[in-house]
Structures are given as structure tokens and as C-alpha cells.
Amino acid sequence: MGSIVVSGLGKAYKQYPSRWSRLAEWLLPAASARHRLKWVLRDISFRLGAGEAVGIIGINGAGKSTLLKLITGTSQPTSGSVAISGSVAALLELGMGFHPDFTGRQNAYMxxxxxxxxxxxxxxxMPQIEEFAEIGxxxxxxxxxxxxxxxxxxAFSVATxxxxxxxxxxxxxxxxxxxxQHKSFERIREFRKQGTTLLIVSHDxxxxxSICDRAILLDGGRLALEGSPEQVMDFYNAMLAERDNAKVEQSAAADGRVQTRSxxxxxxxxxxxxxxxxxxQxxxxxVGTDVSLRIGVRVNRPVRRLVLGYMIKDRLGQPIYGTNTHHMGQPLTDLQAGDELEYRFRFPLNLGAGSYSVTTALTSSETHLSDNYEWRDLAFLFMVANLNRNEFVGCNWLEPKVDIIR
Known part of the structure; x- marks a missing residue:
């Protein structure tokens, strides 16, 4: 069984003010250093137990790919250590290790x-590699x-x-x-069931x-947050919307899940x-009941344009449905501090049995990445029960009428 232990990992590159400074340092190694260190990763520590799956997320330049290179040994750390047990397969940069003038078969052997x-x-x-790759x-x-x-x-077919x-x-x-992509993730899920330890970088x-037990957020080369995938992804989305005086807060809800607000x-x-x-109330x-989702809003400072959006998520944090008043053609304009508003969204709750949450967003446009007045995850929780419908599975109630022709 495989495991990964990362302890105080860091990576820095030497930066010289000029090429002559680099030459002087090479020629006079005993003299004082003429470079400064540019840290791209610093003090990263985490552990993956056997059979565990962890996702790494972060904006471009956060250090995700560098971290994977240090873990796989394709790059050497400046500080800290990595300990891996078991056989390792890594799929890093696209086609890394492939020689462009050799055939796919020859590269597969290498x-x-x-x-x-x-x-x-x-x-x-090789027959299995060819069959899975499907490149004829x-x-x-x-x-x-x-x-x-x-x-x-x-590359994926050979590695797996x-x-x-x-x-x-x-x-x-x-x-x-x-x-x-679907085929690859199905193989990854099958490996997980069989006990493979998984470390994956993805913006998906x-x-x-759906795959990971935990997630790690990298920001500026440091470990910013580690927790459940839903908690970390919510914080990451809020962080993307952060501007100047915007703030990101997290707090524990009554059911133990972590609420993110920005x-x-x-x-x-x-x-x-x-x-x-x-x-x-x-x-x-x-299942299938007609309901109204009522949302009260207070305006604290003058707002030129206001859009309210909501999203329904399942218990794993996967989006089930979302919309906003921009897409519905009903934004409000020229609001003043102290204005009180109430929105009422009416719809049949055609969801499968289970627990769900509502996320709300107040913005000026169709996305919270611009003018994020407020984004609130887990703002409201509710349950759906199947009291009188035919048995079905899934997150949506789409009961059909059946015609059988013999």
C-alpha cells in the first residue's frame, strides 16, 4: 500500500542582478553570495495515508506543479523532505519523457x-495500452x-x-x-476502490x-488551507472573488460543515x-412539492446595479441548479443604503431524497468574480423526502410515462 509524507518542503531558485554576478560567484565561490533566493514553495507539510485521495488546487503560479515535481523526484527540494512508499505512477507535464521522433509504441516501451x-x-x-489509448x-x-x-x-494509458x-x-x-476524461476518471475511481493512494491537481x-477525501489549497507557494473538498473549494472560489477591501470568512455550521462567506x-x-x-416555512x-425560496436583502451602501443569484447543492457540494436575476432579466438599479428587498423564487422541488444546501450571491453582473458584494455558501439547509412517489434513484425526479408496444 502506498503513502506520502511531505515535511517542511520548500523550493527556491537563485536570482542574480546580472550575468556578471553569476560569473563572479562561480569564479569566487568563497566570496559572499551574489544572489538572492526566490522561494516558489515554502514550508509545505501534509500526509496521505494508504488508499487516501487528496486534491491540490490553487491559482496559476501557486506552486502546484512544482510541488508534484518535488514529490515525484523530477526536481530536488531546497528544504524539507518527501517520503513515498509503494510503486508510483505519475502523469505530470503533457508528454514529459516522450521523444517526438520516436513512435508512440517506442515511447510506450521507454x-x-x-x-x-x-x-x-x-x-x-501493449494490447491493453493500445486498447485504452484508442489512437489506432x-x-x-x-x-x-x-x-x-x-x-x-x-501517456495516461501507459502510466495506469x-x-x-x-x-x-x-x-x-x-x-x-x-x-x-470520463474514461480516465472511471479508471482512477476503480483504482481508488482497490486501494491506490491518489494525489491529483485539478481546477475541476x-x-x-467526487474523488477526493481531502483537498489542499496552495496560495503564493504556501499551504493556505487543508480540509474537506467542499470547504476548500468554497474558500478557493471566494478567494478568486476577493478584491481590495473584500474579506473571506469561514465558520462552522450547526451540522459541522464549514460555511464560507466573502x-x-x-x-x-x-x-x-x-x-x-x-x-x-x-x-x-x-419530492416534487411546489415551493417558494424567499430571500431578504439589505443594501448597506449605494449600489448602481444589483443581481441576486442562488445555487442548490447536494450533500457533497455538487451544484444541482443555479440561476440569477441577471439571466432572468430582472436586475435592480440605483439602490440606496437602507433599502430592504425581498426576492421570491417559485419552482417545483423535483429533487431526489437527501440533504441540500443553498448558496447565495449578490453581485453587479452575471458572475461573482466582479463586484462581489456577498457570496455565502451553506446559507440555508433543507431536506427532501420521498413520501409518496415511486421508488427511484438519483438527485432529480424525472418520472416518465411509459408506453409498451408488443
Whole structure:
């Protein structure tokens, strides 16, 4: 079984004021240093137990790819250490290690040997590699004629033809087509069931939350947050919207989950209720019931344009449905401090049985990445129960009418 222990990991590069300073340092090594260190990663520590899956997220330049290179040994740390047990398969930069003038088959042999496989074993596994990669006759063509998606198909197929104890995947999967991404994640999920330890970098919220047990947020080369995928992804989305005097706060909800709230405060949500057709407030609703989601808003400072959005998420934090008054053609304009508003959204609650949460957003446009007045995750929680519908599975109630022709 595989495990990863990262302790105080850091990576720095030397920066010289001029090329002559670099030369002087080489010629006179005993003299004082003429460089300064530029740290891209500093004091990173975390642990992955056997069979655990952890996702790493962060904006471009946060240090995600550098961290994976240090863990896999393709780059050496300036400080700290990494300890890995078990066999490792890594898919980092697209086509890394592939020679453009060699064929896909030849590159598969070389990549397989780098993963510790003997030539005879690779030959025995080659039909499986070809079958999973699905690149046809291109397997015997030079890699330089491959598209980026074809390179990714072959690289992933070789790296995962045997189940490794530890699988490390960078964002290379994002270049593939939707079909192969689905196929790849199905293989990753199957490996997880069999006990493979997974470390994955992705901006795909659905992938992180459906596969991973934990998530790690890197920011400016440091570990900014570690926690459940939903908690970390919510904080990451709020951080993206952070501007000047905006703030990001997290607090524990009554059910133990972590609520994330961010924004500049020009407007705020004051109350949220869910009501049935009789106007009664409810927290548990039957499948398919007509409901009204009522949201109260207070304007704290003058707002030129106000848009309210809401999103319903399942218990794993996966979006089920979301919209806002911009898309509905009903934004409000020229609001003044002290204005009190109430929004009422009416719809049939055609959801499957389970627990759900409501996220709210107050902005000036269709996205909270511009003028984020307030973003609030887990703003309201409710339950859906199947009291009188036919049995079904899934998160949506889409009961069909059936015609059978014999």
C-alpha cells in the first residue's frame, strides 16, 4: 500500500542582478553570495495515508506543479523532505519523457521502463495500452504528429496499465476530450476502490469533490488551507472573488460543515426561508412539492446595479441548479443604503431524497468574480423526502410515462 509524507518542503531558485554576478560567484565561490533566493514553495507539510485521495488546487503560479515535481523526484527540494512508499505512477507535464521522433509504441516501451517494467512485461501489456489509448494506427507514427489529446491518451494509458500503489496526476487530463476524461476518471475511481493512494491537481470542482477525501489549497507557494473538498473549494472560489477591501470568512455550521462567506459588503442577505404552497416555512419537503425560496436583502451602501443569484447543492457540494436575476432579466438599479428587498423564487422541488444546501450571491453582473458584494455558501439547509412517489434513484425526479408496444 502506498503513502506520502511531505515535511517542511520548500523550493527556491537563485536570482542574480546580472550575468556578471553569476560569473563572479562561480569564479569566487568563497566570496559572499551574489544572489538572492526566490522561494516558489515554502514550508509545505501534509500526509496521505494508504488508499487516501487528496486534491491540490490553487491559482496559476501557486506552486502546484512544482510541488508534484518535488514529490515525484523530477526536481530536488531546497528544504524539507518527501517520503513515498509503494510503486508510483505519475502523469505530470503533457508528454514529459516522450521523444517526438520516436513512435508512440517506442515511447510506450521507454515510458514503461521508466516506471520499472521489464520489456517483456510491456510487450504483454501493449494490447491493453493500445486498447485504452484508442489512437489506432497512430501508435506506430512519430509522436510529433500527435495532437495534445493523443499524447495525453497514450501517456495516461501507459502510466495506469498496471495499478500503482500511488498515482500522481497533474492537470494534463484537462486537455483530453470529454469522452476520454470520463474514461480516465472511471479508471482512477476503480483504482481508488482497490486501494491506490491518489494525489491529483485539478481546477475541476466536480472531480475534486467526487474523488477526493481531502483537498489542499496552495496560495503564493504556501499551504493556505487543508480540509474537506467542499470547504476548500468554497474558500478557493471566494478567494478568486476577493478584491481590495473584500474579506473571506469561514465558520462552522450547526451540522459541522464549514460555511464560507466573502464580499465587500455593499449588500447582504438578511434571511432565507423555504415555504410550501400554503406559505408555511418548511425544512423537509416531499419530492416534487411546489415551493417558494424567499430571500431578504439589505443594501448597506449605494449600489448602481444589483443581481441576486442562488445555487442548490447536494450533500457533497455538487451544484444541482443555479440561476440569477441577471439571466432572468430582472436586475435592480440605483439602490440606496437602507433599502430592504425581498426576492421570491417559485419552482417545483423535483429533487431526489437527501440533504441540500443553498448558496447565495449578490453581485453587479452575471458572475461573482466582479463586484462581489456577498457570496455565502451553506446559507440555508433543507431536506427532501420521498413520501409518496415511486421508488427511484438519483438527485432529480424525472418520472416518465411509459408506453409498451408488443
Amino acid at each position: 515510458a514503461g521502463q521508466l516506471l520499472g517494467m521489464a520489456v517483456e512485461e510491456i510487450s504483454a501489456l 494506427e497512430y501508435i506506430d507514427q512519430p509522436v510529433r504528429v500527435y495532437s495534445s489529446g493523443m499524447q495525453m491518451r497514450l 496499465v498496471r495499478r500503482p500503489d500511488v498515482l500522481i496526476v497533474d492537470e494534463a487530463l484537462s486537455v483530453g476530450d470529454a469522452y476520454f 470542482r466536480a472531480a475534486i469533490q 464580499g465587500t459588503g455593499e449588500a447582504t442577505v438578511t434571511r432565507i426561508t423555504l415555504e410550501n404552497a400554503d406559505g408555511e 418548511v425544512e423537509t419537503v416531499n
